[in-house]
Amino acid sequence: MPGSPASREWFSEGLRFECTSCGQCCTGPPGVVEFTRGEGLRMARNLGLGYREFLSLHAMQIDGGWSLQEIPDPEGQGLDCTMLDRQSIPGKALCRVYPDRPQQCRTWPFWPENLYSPHAWRRAGRRCPGMDRGELVTFDEIRRWMEPRPSP
Template sequence: MSEPFYKNGLKFGCKRCSFCCGHSPGFVYLSLRDLTELRTFLKMSVTEFVSKYCRWADYYYGEQVLALLEKKNYDCILWENGCSCYSARPVQCSTYPFWSWMIKDQATWDECAQDCPGMRNEEGKLWTFEEIEANKNAYDANKPLTRAQVEKMLNEEKLC
């Protein structure tokens, strides 16, 4: 197996353009970790957070999973001239742009970089192979909550 194209690291430095946080349709899928961090940060119950900030998104094999809402202009519901929950942001957001599908090869990285000035930022931080792999692994391990899992949590919360 050949070595990854990023074996010597990649430069990335966010330019705060917010392109990854909106401007076009997309999904920020929420895992249990994400839901817990966000609702704790906002001091909300599961029921309150889900009803105010979430929607159901179609996922693989016909399953529906929890995702953040988007505003009418496609910006993330948590975007307010910056992430309003930055310290509690979802893993999907904190691992960008080192998602497994984005770093699968140089061509894909270069194509994605067309929309992200941070990926073309030569003054950006040189991310090491180990840092990139850690982000990729965190992204891959971060599984979104299914409708059944969330409904169970909501029912348990009602019983308390």
């Protein structure tokens, strides 16, 4: 990927994003939702579980780290993240641990690969109806989302 996405500044006027709770970013083909030990501890606490119990019920090991497990979606079309809640609000798909979701989820859709170009942003938006609607997220805020953060 040539150059730094942020240096291109095609999104210097900011971008709009407002999650519709459709859940499409939490389902689909097999994927990875990585989390750190600190994030795992917070999710476990949120669910009222001990850490070991949380790992055994909701996590799988990948490349020396951890990812959230996936379960078949109700229509058999793909896999849901184990934290996806399709029951609580009809027509919505919510995250059971939303305030404590991992950074990977927290930073969507402001991922470098989506910000690489307007085309990449539009392409990602085909699966995420929250992109290009709702609140304006300023350039500075987007840059902050993109900054690497220490793993707690």
